[in-house]
Amino acid sequence: MWRPVAGAAAATLGALLCGLGIPLVVQRIVDGPLRSGDFGRLPQLVLLVAVLGAAEAGLFWARRKLIARPTALVESRMRADLFAHLLRLPVAFHDRWQSGQLMSRAVNDLVTLRKYLAFAAVFLLVNSLTLVAGLGILFTIAPALALVGLAGAAPLLLVSYFYETRYKVVARRAQDQLGDLTTVVEETMLGTRVIRAFGRSAERTRTFVEQARRLRSTELRIVRILGALSTALLVLPELGIAGQLAVGSWGIADGRLTLGQLVAAITVSTYLRWPTECIGWALSETSTAAAACDRYWEIRDCPPAVTDPARPVSPVRPARGRLRFENVHFQYPGRTGPLLRGVDLEVRPGETMALVGATGSGKTTLASLVPRLADVTAGRVTVDGVDVRDMPLAELRAMMGCAFEDALLSSASVHENVALGAPAASPADVREALRVACAEEFVDALRPHGPGTRVGERGMSLSGGQRQRLALARAVLPRPVLLVLDDPLSALDLHTEAEVERALRGVLRDATALVVAHRPNTARMADRVAVLADGRILAVGTHRRLLDSCAHYRALMATPGR
Numbered sequence: 001m002w003r004p005v006a007g008a009a010a011a012t013l014g015a016l017l018c019g020l021g022i023p024l025v026v027q028r029i030v031d032g033p034l035r036s037g038d039f040g041r042l043p044q045l046v047l048l049v050a051v052l053g054a055a056e057a058g059l060f061w062a063r064r065k066l067i068a069r070p071t072a073l074v075e076s077r078m079r080a081d082l083f084a085h086l087l088r089l090p091v092a093f094h095d096r097w098q099s100g101q102l103m104s105r106a107v108n109d110l111v112t113l114r115k116y117l118a119f120a121a122v123f124l125l126v127n128s129l130t131l132v133a134g135l136g137i138l139f140t141i142a143p144a145l146a147l148v149g150l151a152g153a154a155p156l157l158l159v160s161y162f163y164e165t166r167y168k169v170v171a172r173r174a175q176d177q178l179g180d181l182t183t184v185v186e187e188t189m190l191g192t193r194v195i196r197a198f199g200r201s202a203e204r205t206r207t208f209v210e211q212a213r214r215l216r217s218t219e220l221r222i223v224r225i226l227g228a229l230s231t232a233l234l235v236l237p238e239l240g241i242a243g244q245l246a247v248g249s250w251g252i253a254d255g256r257l258t259l260g261q262l263v264a265a266i267t268v269s270t271y272l273r274w275p276t277e278c279i280g281w282a283l284s285e286t287s288t289a290a291a292a293c294d295r296y297w298e299i300r301d302c303p304p305a306v307t308d309p310a311r312p313v314s315p316v317r318p319a320r321g322r323l324r325f326e327n328v329h330f331q332y333p334g335r336t337g338p339l340l341r342g343v344d345l346e347v348r349p350g351e352t353m354a355l356v357g358a359t360g361s362g363k364t365t366l367a368s369l370v371p372r373l374a375d376v377t378a379g380r381v382t383v384d385g386v387d388v389r390d391m392p393l394a395e396l397r398a399m400m401g402c403a404f405e406d407a408l409l410s411s412a413s414v415h416e417n418v419a420l421g422a423p424a425a426s427p428a429d430v431r432e433a434l435r436v437a438c439a440e441e442f443v444d445a446l447r448p449h450g451p452g453t454r455v456g457e458r459g460m461s462l463s464g465g466q467r468q469r470l471a472l473a474r475a476v477l478p479r480p481v482l483l484v485l486d487d488p489l490s491a492l493d494l495h496t497e498a499e500v501e502r503a504l505r506g507v508l509r510d511a512t513a514l515v516v517a518h519r520p521n522t523a524r525m526a527d528r529v530a531v532l533a534d535g536r537i538l539a540v541g542t543h544r545r546l547l548d549s550c551a552h553y554r555a556l557m558a559t560p561g562r
């Protein structure tokens with residue numbers, strides 16, 4: 001990768017040197033043929049100017065071609081790395097961060113970085129070298145004129161520093177505001193049903209316009225800063241050139257300078273205006289790229305909370321599926337006090353345990369500790385006696401099937417969605433899972449391709465109950481030893497619920513299952529029920545026995561809608 005980068009830098013340097021060579025030939029023409037009237041060598045010198053000009057253009061073209069591939073590679077590698085990292089970060093991280101901010105970092109900021117590496121960084125390096133080389137040439141042509149030019153350009157350093165510090169702050173603000181704007185668009189598109197149903201379209205539009213207005217005013221500020229900077233970059237060298245003309249004319253009158261020296265010096269100075277301007281632009285791009293880098297590393301530096309163990313312990317083979325929570329404590333970062341404070345619970349091999357509790361009591365959280373979507377703060381969760389934190393993550397997750405309340409599907413086909421956890425599954429396997437989840441009939445009726453039909457973004461072309469049945473099919477497809485189902489029947493009508501229940505019983509017989517349950521029907525289906533209250537297991541028993549012995553359970557089951 002470094003070869004094309006070095007090649008590109010060499011090509012740019014060569015191009016700029018060709019450009020700088022032209023004034024030297026011009027000096028020869030003015031002080032030679034034009035002065036003496038002997039035009040014999042003029043065609044060669046003119047040809048040399050043309051060759052240098054053509055070489056300059058050709059080398060610029062080569063630079064562009066050479067740099068494109070490595071910078072695109074850097075961009076795509078960084079993006080892939082960030083994406084993989086995002087998937088390793090804890091669920092709590094994603095709950096905290098706006099997805100628009102993450103998207104703008106994974107997409108826009110990396111485009112900014114690629115453009116910087118492809119253009120600005122190379123230009124910054126090469127133009128700085130050109131400036132040094134140009135000044136060297138100026139000094140060899142006419143030291144006095146070089147000093148005058150330098151005096152004109154020196155204040156540029158101060159001016160650049162002044163504007164760059166301001167630009168840096170505003171560039172970062174613009175990138176953050178772009179992230180906020182992306183979030184508004186994303187949330188609005190995802191929540192379009194709710195927004196329209198509650199008549200909030202006008203308000204969302206106002207929010208969007210307000211955010212866009214803020215971004216616009218920040219961008220206008222950027223334009224003002226860059227405008228002032230580029231004016232300074234244009235005017236100050238011009239003043240230097242004016243000074244060179246004045247001092248040069250005086251020198252010619254005095255006989256200390258030749259006309260050729262003055263023309264060459266002015267040509268070099270004029271030529272150096274572009275690198276000077278370019279350095280100003282490249283410095284502002286450096287600030288933008290630095291802000292993009294900061295934003296990238298802000299995410300990349302977040303440590304993944306759930307990682308593979310240093311010394312992994314393989315799950316017991318053949319797995320029996322004994323699931324135990326031993327004195328489990330859990331606290332969400334930033335929350336006061338633990339949510340779970342000493343949960344002890346055992347789910348025997350092949351047993352279905354329903355988990356019941358008031359809203360917000362921590363049922364989903366407790367269930368999510370099994371596939372390690374989060375890790376316990378204290379205590380441990382074991383499968384067949386092995387702490388889940390000691391098992392290789394892939395092996396742990398391969399032995400279990402999960403279905404969550406929100407039944408999230410991606411905009412792929414039904415088959416791809418169901419086979420998410422078992423990509424090698426055959427159409428027959430998928431059909432069997434669909435049968436278990438009572439989804440076969442509606443899936444076959446999907447047009448145009450039945451199970452090959454795409455389900456739209458987040459599966460929104462399906463009803464809530466249909467999505468839930470597909471999520472259930474996805475959980476049972478690999479025939480897992482352990483099933484974690486978070487209220488898998490909540491969006492089903494009573495008739496479908498009874499059907500899915502019947503089919504589920506078959507699957508649940510072969511697996512150990514922890515099922516978060518809100519409805520009595522789901523709880524009744526379980527062998528035993530655990531009641532979660534105040535961060536602990538209040539009671540464990542059969543549905544019938546708990547109805548008789550546990551007032552809290554009775555109250556939960558009596559709540560309308562359960």
Ligand SMILES: Nc1ncnc2c1ncn2[C@@H]1O[C@H](COP(=O)(O)OP(=O)(O)OP(=O)(O)O)[C@@H](O)[C@H]1O
Pocket residue numbers: 091092095332333335339357358359360361362363364365366
């Ligand atoms: N990522 C998070 N960060 C901080 N707090 C969270 C997070 N996720 C959930 N909580 C809080 O933890 C508590 C328990 O949430 P959880 O979803 O586990 O409850 P639940 O019993 O499953 O509720 P429900 O029956 O309504 O689904 C709630 O007060 C919730 O606000």
